[in-house]
Amino acid sequence: MSDMPAQDPAGPTQEFVSDVFARGCTSRAAFEDVTSKWASLALLALGEGRYRFNALRRRIDGVSERMLSQTLQTLERDGMLTREVLTAIPPRVEYSLTPLGARVAEQLRGLADLLEASVPELQTARDSRERDRA
16 A cells, blocks of 8 residues: 555545555655654654754764754655744754654654663673674
8 A cells, every 4th residue: 555545436535545564655755764863863852842953963972964964854854843044143043843743753752761771681682692693
C-alpha cells in the first residue's frame, strides 16, 4: 500500500492509505527523516523548547554546522518544525516544533528515556560482545 488516494468505484476520494513498509509511502520517507541520528536528537532538543541555531548546535554535541542546517531544513520540509526569523540586529533565527513535531518528539523521548535507563545493560552487552571478538 502507498499513500495514494484509495480508489472508490463511485469516484475519487481524499482518504489516504498509509503504510510505512511501502516504498512510496510519505510516512516511510518521513520515518527515514526523523529516525536519522541528528534529526532524532534535534527533535528531542526542540522538545525542550525553542532554540537558536548555535544553541541547538551546542546542545547536540558532535553535529557539524552543515549537517545541522541540512537536518533542520529536512525537518522543516516534513512539517516537524518552524523556522522563525526575528527582526533584530543582527538578525536571529529560532526553531520550534510544530504540533506534529511535538507528537513525534514525545514518542522519541520515550525511546531515549528507555535507552538512557538501560545504559548498564547496554554497556554489559557491548563489553561482552567485545570480549567475544577478542
